[in-house]
Amino acid sequence: MPGLYITRREIFSASHRLWNPELSEKQNIEMYDKCANPNGHGHNFVLEVTVTGDVKKESGYLMDFKKLKTIIREEIISKVDHKHLNSDVAFLKNVIPTAENLVRAFWQVLEDKINGAKLFSIRLRETENNTVEYRGEE
């Protein structure tokens, strides 16, 4: 195992509403409180994607940060930035957009797109106090 990791940070601004359509309004409000506000609310989500792998001797890179940036922007950021996560994003259809569900959905999207390295962790900071991390099924 190489023991080497690189992490790329990207930011997107989106809105969402936490609501489980299979539950009653009363249950939703009990569970999600102000996050259930009908018209939604939003965040500057800070996304950190970590990949692991070997250093290539020729380049001294594990993976070119520019390539990692391009993959994240094309596959994730272009689809969620300045969007409403409940209605505007194809790969989030029928997903309750909690931070936990978002990182797992992002993992599905990114896992096969990282060439020459292995996806290790996806962190999502929803506010400066609340962060979620997913490392795949271990």
Add this chain to the structure above:
Amino acid sequence: MPGLYITRREIFSASHRLWNPELSEKQNIEMYDKCANPNGHGHNFVLEVTVTGDVKKESGYLMDFKKLKTIIREEIISKVDHKHLNSDVAFLKNVIPTAENLVRAFWQVLEDKINGAKLFSIRLRETENNTVEYRGEE
């Protein structure tokens, strides 16, 4: 002039959409680009309110930070946090919620509520790269 200022930082998470109903869809998209997305998007808005005044000899305070915090939370944060700024906030009715218009509206709300000190500046950081500040008509 006392030359003394205290600044309280508060954060709120809200969504908004930039759209001028008096213009055509084409004009709105030209002007607001992705900020005109019909379902809106959101931010963690960082609000900094600065007041100026004299130090009270008895307390050594210009103004108790707890009082300033309470005023900001009651008058602003409780009304905009986890809300959609276009539809959910009475004092923003008919306001296009750009950062510039938000700080001016917040000024209207706060100006008369600060007792024993004078409102000096309201700053609003919409993203880590974009900040607006209002100091009242000078």
Add this chain to the structure above:
Amino acid sequence: MPGLYITRREIFSASHRLWNPELSEKQNIEMYDKCANPNGHGHNFVLEVTVTGDVKKESGYLMDFKKLKTIIREEIISKVDHKHLNSDVAFLKNVIPTAENLVRAFWQVLEDKINGAKLFSIRLRETENNTVEYRGEE
């Protein structure tokens, strides 16, 4: 293993003094230097508590951040914020309040209080340059 983690950040402002009563003054000053100042000093301690577990299908939450926040505030923050850690905190009695001892004491307090998830890590940032992390006996 779910591979999923959520982290809640809280801040408290406290004072402490590093002093081992079983050692001489000379030994204490050699070991703790300016941290042994008789009247103590203080920090804004940044506390990050990470828990791990499965996502609940109904809520899309690993654990409600509001519940995690409430546990941390009731069990830790209310007892250490604006306090002197050597004299004012029952669960720190006879503990030299180094950052290392603090995270281990916080672990004892929190471990059984986290319901529906498992305590994974406690990080404590004493200054912007010095951070301690505890993950329990492994």
Add this chain to the structure above:
Amino acid sequence: MPGLYITRREIFSASHRLWNPELSEKQNIEMYDKCANPNGHGHNFVLEVTVTGDVKKESGYLMDFKKLKTIIREEIISKVDHKHLNSDVAFLKNVIPTAENLVRAFWQVLEDKINGAKLFSIRLRETENNTVEYRGEE
């Protein structure tokens, strides 16, 4: 007026207690709440000192940052870092160590020590939410 400013940031960790000895215990607790805790509490205080002046053609400096750093460290930081502000600092004797009183006391100390430039502002961030600034009598 040159319109040019340089700002040096320094950090110190100190404890303090807010207490006016001329008032009763009841009055102090009403005024200072948890900041009146008998054993004190503490912060990582972030100090920012801004000076203004002309650029010297030879050096391209307004004032050498190293010199400004040395002045701040010798005159302020060495005297307040890892100290109790109520009891350990000669220039704070009989001062209630609120942030407002601290910046004004620091101004007294620094004003005549800045050679070849003019002290313009002293900011003190007590927590990430509470900041005080002093610009001298205007």
Add this chain to the structure above:
Amino acid sequence: MPGLYITRREIFSASHRLWNPELSEKQNIEMYDKCANPNGHGHNFVLEVTVTGDVKKESGYLMDFKKLKTIIREEIISKVDHKHLNSDVAFLKNVIPTAENLVRAFWQVLEDKINGAKLFSIRLRETENNTVEYRGEE
């Protein structure tokens, strides 16, 4: 006076060497110390450009942040990012690239390029402890 300001933050990574060719090596080393290292050193420079003006009623903008970003990137960032400031930048020819001289040179470049608003301030953070600001000749 409108009392309204917007600030755009941009970052560039560059190297420089502080050296006055009209002085001796001894004088340069006395004045610039480790900043005079022959092969240079570098920073992630944080640039903040503030403009002031009126809100346009139609847009609710003082100035479109996207336009301000484009001007800063075209006129400054594209010319200094990943460059050596002593040798690679036409508008810095014969300028000792201290932070003070950089903000004044950036002002020359930007002043006439800001349309529909007035340049108010340029701040440059060289390290997290050292920041320079220029507001033009006042």
Add this chain to the structure above:
Amino acid sequence: MPGLYITRREIFSASHRLWNPELSEKQNIEMYDKCANPNGHGHNFVLEVTVTGDVKKESGYLMDFKKLKTIIREEIISKVDHKHLNSDVAFLKNVIPTAENLVRAFWQVLEDKINGAKLFSIRLRETENNTVEYRGEE
């Protein structure tokens, strides 16, 4: 296993150029893009060194932060701060100074110098968006 970690943060300002002398200019530019600029560019590199070990009962320390700081400053910072990493650093001779190669070189330097604790991780933040971490061969 103790499950306890302490992390020390240090910052250095350096310049570098990414260039593999065994490849053609065309290949270097394809691979390194603007990082191949002949005169180099620079960063404020944020270095975080994490060590693991047991708490010593006498001190309550895993390892004295001051000692860890001294080791990092003597062995790394004094050799790379305000330097050009391609030409000025003996232990980086013949190393292409990518962030990946830097953390591995720092590991070689530090591994045997940490007494009474075990080196666990070295993180290097090149920009606020790009971070590399090395944990040794696992």
